[in-house]
Amino acid sequence: MFTMTVVPRFGDMDMLGHINNTVPAVWFELARNPFITMFDPELRLKKETFPLIMAHTEYDFVAQLYFQHDVEIRTWVSRIGTKSFTVYHEAWQQGRLCVKGSAVMVHYDFNTEQSTPVPDGQRLLLKEHLLQAE
């Protein structure tokens, strides 16, 4: 599991006084930073060599999030496929699960625009964060 704490911003609230539903999607992207490092260890961040593309996101909003308290983002790997893997996220505030959901990331070659197998090295690293293993 990866954890990070995010601090809500005044403008993250909407006029309902809660955090707008587009905000957790951005927090979850931030929480996937460890996968950037895992798949691009030198952080070259060049299209020619960067190997991940987003295929699917789905999020359940199970309780309202508010500005007043920090939010803890917990992140696991929930599936390791041949050419893709799924990341599972939870956003907690004051001991309450508020948002949960998944993002499917495909191992991808931006030069050929084709998906490619997840390399063995990264497969091992992903396994260390498997939801089932914990």
Next chain:
Amino acid sequence: MFTMTVVPRFGDMDMLGHINNTVPAVWFELARNPFITMFDPELRLKKETFPLIMAHTEYDFVAQLYFQHDVEIRTWVSRIGTKSFTVYHEAWQQGRLCVKGSAVMVHYDFNTEQSTPVPDGQRLLLKEHLLQAE
């Protein structure tokens, strides 16, 4: 069907030279503006009377979106339930479907923090935009 055209912003690109995956979620929220008007016709936009809350979003990224061309967002109602309804979105660029997905909106009373039935008037309005009807 509702349609709107959005123009990508320079900062919507990430370092891969395509539109970052968090951006269409924001465009789809914009494309749901007609539902704001449908359920809050005078646009009072007060927590005491505003009746919608987001319960679920899921988006499939089927082709890359780029900065160079406008994007057309097409929006339908795909399901009308007792206390919620589902909005279905597609993002098209240069004749190609790039992102598709759904958002489940719950009819909600922010005072009691309970879901409530979709009123008949709004139910009729939603039906006019049913995906199956077109």
Next chain:
Amino acid sequence: MFTMTVVPRFGDMDMLGHINNTVPAVWFELARNPFITMFDPELRLKKETFPLIMAHTEYDFVAQLYFQHDVEIRTWVSRIGTKSFTVYHEAWQQGRLCVKGSAVMVHYDFNTEQSTPVPDGQRLLLKEHLLQAE
């Protein structure tokens, strides 16, 4: 003058029921799209050849912006220097000026990380949109 119309998004409001102050900065970036085309006409959008970097922004918030109405962004060139130029923006809603301000863009070589003179061709194009000329 360049003009574009932007539609406020529900999440652009903050809990004060007005558009959050970070939002017009994003709209103004969108309104600078014509300068992207002016300086990178083929929209190659590559770091090796893209010639603009942001040096300074300043915005005055003179009236509140609301969700209920479209916003018109008006954009001029207010200064053409040797190696930089200034863009002047106004955001209008319902006939009222709500935000005005400037962005200083430097002609820049990302390979050498040095500012470079604005080419004569672009200088002519910028002149066509000079605030004083209108």
Next chain:
Amino acid sequence: MFTMTVVPRFGDMDMLGHINNTVPAVWFELARNPFITMFDPELRLKKETFPLIMAHTEYDFVAQLYFQHDVEIRTWVSRIGTKSFTVYHEAWQQGRLCVKGSAVMVHYDFNTEQSTPVPDGQRLLLKEHLLQAE
């Protein structure tokens, strides 16, 4: 001085491989959270009682910010006026000042839509963070 550390997000980069210029404005808003608490100590966050509105922002982009490293935001009060005060921000990455700038916040009554004097209590709290005092 207030300090906070922010972690760049993949989508905060633009296609130039650096952090897009609209991003530090959002970080600076986050860094102003202590002023929210200072002026709305119970965090009621209601339009009827919240007393601050943004009047002006200006930011100088003096060096490029990158994804690879955390960013430290340092925040001071640089001016205390009768009905407004100015916040001064700096964004540092790897020991280098990258962005600096100011935000002018007006003490404001959203009911009457008039500026009002900064109360003595808050004036004292602001003084503790005066740039000149350090």
